[in-house]
Amino acid sequence: MKNFCYEYERPAVTVDAVIFGFAEASLKVLLIKRGIEPFKDKWALPGGFIQMQETAEDGANRILKKETNLEGVFMEQLYTFSAVNRDPRERIISIAYFALVKQDDYQAQAGDDETSAEWFEINKLPSLVFDHEKILRTAMYRLKGKIRYQPIGFELLTDKFKLSQLQDLYEVILETSIDKRNFRRKILQMELLIDTEEKEKNVAHKAAKLYKFDKNKYDELSKKGFNFEI
Amino acid sequence: MKNFCYEYERPAVTVDAVIFGFAEASLKVLLIKRGIEPFKDKWALPGGFIQMQETAEDGANRILKKETNLEGVFMEQLYTFSAVNRDPRERIISIAYFALVKQDDYQAQAGDDETSAEWFEINKLPSLVFDHEKILRTAMYRLKGKIRYQPIGFELLTDKFKLSQLQDLYEVILETSIDKRNFRRKILQMELLIDTEEKEKNVAHKAAKLYKFDKNKYDELSKKGFNFEI
DNA sequence: CCAAAAGTGTTCTTTATACACCCATGT
DNA sequence: ACATGGGTGTATAAAGAACACTTTTGG
Structure with missing residues (x-):
């Protein structure tokens, strides 16, 4: 079962994505309800373990596609979260990305798989697992800072x-x-x-x-x- | 020898630091001459494997201290580099930081260990190993963008x-x-x-x-x- | 005809830019 | 006395901020 052995202990590495949308004049984030322990049935950012043959950005795009069926949208590395106990199971480092999607596209294309992903208004968020609230705050801060100096707002509109x-x-x-x-x-x-x-x-x-x-x-x-x- | 076994394959994770200084009216970067293979005797950014009990930021500070004997200087996460073949040995993901040091302090305090660290003018760099030139370019771009909107320039002066x-x-x-x-x-x-x-x-x-x-x-x-x- | 959002100019204040000479000090 | 970098003010142009009414459309 445990087939991959190394001389030194290694952290696991995941990719998490903060996916922003904009509809009905409010900013939204896509969250998923966890299907497995720990924190089964709690809300979390979409994410997963990085694969050996993909870059972090590839991984983030894979997750985006899985949850929204979208490709080629605005996506940018946010920050790497490495607190030692951010996951109760073991040491997991997360490379977080943030994406901006045209929510109408999503609504047209998705809904065809049964993952329990859901858009939440930024002011009406449930509590999130691990350090995902911190990741989300970091993403909002970045978005707020960036939108004034780069034309990324258009990525959220049709x-x-x-x-x-x-x-x-x-x-x-x-x-x-x-x-x-x-x-x-x-x-x-x-x-x-x-x-x-x-x-x-x-x-x-x-x-x-x-x-x-x-x-x-x-x-x-x-x-x-x-x-x-x- | 290989005592740490996991169910899935894992990348190794390192921390690299771009340490900027400013002296004689020019911007400098601290590089080290590699003591081991691969690329022994080539120039590289200071770095090392992340330890299981330290955050990436702790790791970056550890490396900074080792190379300059400085602590508590300006340091910020830069970007995480995850190209699949960035290291010829195996999959290694690097969490890069950039630091701004008052070079005079450094010159006063360091020189007491024999690591072959050396300051290079930003316009007179040797070629670097792995993707370290890319990391350095990313750091310079960030510095250039950031210095206009945050008072970080002072971190480079006495x-x-x-x-x-x-x-x-x-x-x-x-x-x-x-x-x-x-x-x-x-x-x-x-x-x-x-x-x-x-x-x-x-x-x-x-x-x-x-x-x-x-x-x-x-x-x-x-x-x-x-x-x-x- | 009413409600609702679209569309439109001017004045004033603040900020950015361009530019040249005298001053203090050590050699 | 001279070479070197320190220190200073003004005029013009550009950008930002404040502010209210008319237009179009569907119900």
Whole structure:
């Protein structure tokens, strides 16, 4: 049974993923209900042991795919958690990632497997196992810091979005209110949004224009020293 | 000999440290000459296997102490490198840290052991083993990004410094030139420097005032939402 | 016609940038 | 006396912050 032997004791290594979504003007996190001990039936971040033939990033993508059936979304290494007793069983080091997904895509594609994954509003979280609350706090802190200087907010919205959705997103994540006119001017002045010429439909008010984020243009400008900032 | 057996195969886990110093107006990194195979006598970042009773941060501090005899300096987790073949022997995952040390302190205290550690100017590096060049690039990128928004530059200077030293530091790390008057005004307006009432001595020109960074005041202001920015 | 969200400009304040000369000290 | 780096102020441009009304649409 125990076939892998080493000269020195080794910690186990896992990968955990903080998967953020945004819907109904609130920030959400995907949690899974543990199916095994320890802490069976408690909520946890999706994760698993790293495989010998995969990088940590591969592992994080594998977990993302398993839980959401999504691939190719924004994903970034968050931090490596190595407290000696973070797992009651044995020494386990966790390399944590955070991902930003377009929640509508997920809702369309997932639901076809029976893992008990569920979206939780960031302000209505259950208690989590191990040090997962700490990991989640770290992820939120990172997201909050990063969204102002990199155009990652768009990763949480559908491809076409209206400016008020983008503003809602910033307001929720940064926990501030932003002046509508100043926000719109600032975003539009960057010239990173493509006007799709479409409008939202069937709303009981003036229909909003829909925009797309121009990733190619952003990449171009970045090379020339442009810095995104909200 | 191989006494530690597990049900599943496990990667080994190491900690590597990118230790930055600043002297003679240039940024330096501490490298060690490897004493063992593989790559014996090649230059590498200081590092070692993580111990079962220490966190990664403890490990990084242990390595820092071993190589420089310093403790309590600025240290922060950088990134975890997990490419499958980054080490030719076997799968080794490295949790990398970066540290900022006051190089003068080091020169005063170290030299009492015979490890072949040596400071290299960042622009005159030898080639490094494994993926250590990648780790170093990652560290420099992080340092460059971070120094503008957190007062970590002071960690590289002696306790008392003159403004031109601080400016040199920013110019070297950011790879730009900065207007002297604008720089001085910006730094002094923050009111985070304490005028020590001392001046440099024995220089063939007007003696510069010496300042200290007021960490307590910075911590206070941070709590109230102040953001350091150069 | 009413409710609900979209869309739009101007003024004022703050911050960033560009720029050149005199001062103190040791040799 | 001279070479070296220290120290200082102002004017202009750019960016940020504050603020209220009209428009479009479905019910």
